Amino acid sequence: MIVRFITGVIAVLLLIAAGWAYHLTSSVIGGREDFQLQVQGWVQERTTITQIDSIDEYRGKESYAVVFGKNEAGTPVIAWLTEEKTVMDRLDLAVPKENVEEAVKRDYPQAVVTGMVPGLDGEQRFWEVTLQDHDGRFHYLHYDLYNGQILTSYVLSPV
Structure with missing residues (x-):
């Protein structure tokens, strides 16, 4: 029962x-x-x-x-x-998406790309790449949309 x-x-x-x-x-x-x-x-x-x-x-x-x-x-x-x-x-x-992907793979070979989208901040246009490294940290990289130069990058650590 x-x-x-x-x-x-x-x-x-x-x-x-x-x-x-x-x-x-x-x-x-x-x-x-x-x-x-x-x-x-x-x-x-x-x-x-x-x-x-x-x-x-x-x-x-x-x-x-x-x-x-x-x-x-x-x-x-x-x-x-x-x-x-x-x-x-x-x-x-613009710099082709594939070129930015190659640069990311070269500079961050152990990381996994989790997202890539063109961003806009004021007049600045860029490729925003989000990747996760082997420590679980998320990296946000902004590459100039027209010349491929890195503009900014920052890292967020997991809680």
């Missing part, structure tokens, strides 16, 4: 946990889809981008939607967008 009761309680708790996990996952996915749709609307209304290749997000002093795409002439472009602001630039003038 007690074994059935305990088994029943465990089953109910597992069902509640599974339902909560499903709800959380669907909320996150739904939020991401809403973000993508909102950004697509901004692109259509406020830019010359006719083909969206990818949408990412930069979170710095300000958060931006970062859109890679092509304009009417087929030129690769990048746009940083918020509800109020739109900043565009030609991507063909």
Whole structure:
């Protein structure tokens, strides 16, 4: 009798946990889809981008939607967008992402790159690379978008 009761309680708790996990996952996915749709609307209304290749997000002093795409002439472009602001630039003038990845692998061979997105701070445009070293510390590196020079770097230690 007690074994059935305990088994029943465990089953109910597992069902509640599974339902909560499903709800959380669907909320996150739904939020991401809403973000993508909102950004697509901004692109259509406020830019010359006719083909969206990818949408990412930069979170710095300000958060931006970062859109890679092509304009009417087929030129690769990048746009940083918020509800109020739109900043565009030609991507063909930038240091390619692959070149920055190679520099990071060369300078931090034991680290794992966890993210790479173009950032914007005032007029400064850069590649922000996030990596984790073998000690678990996170490094944030900013490489100038146009010449590839390191602008800033800082390290956060795990708690």
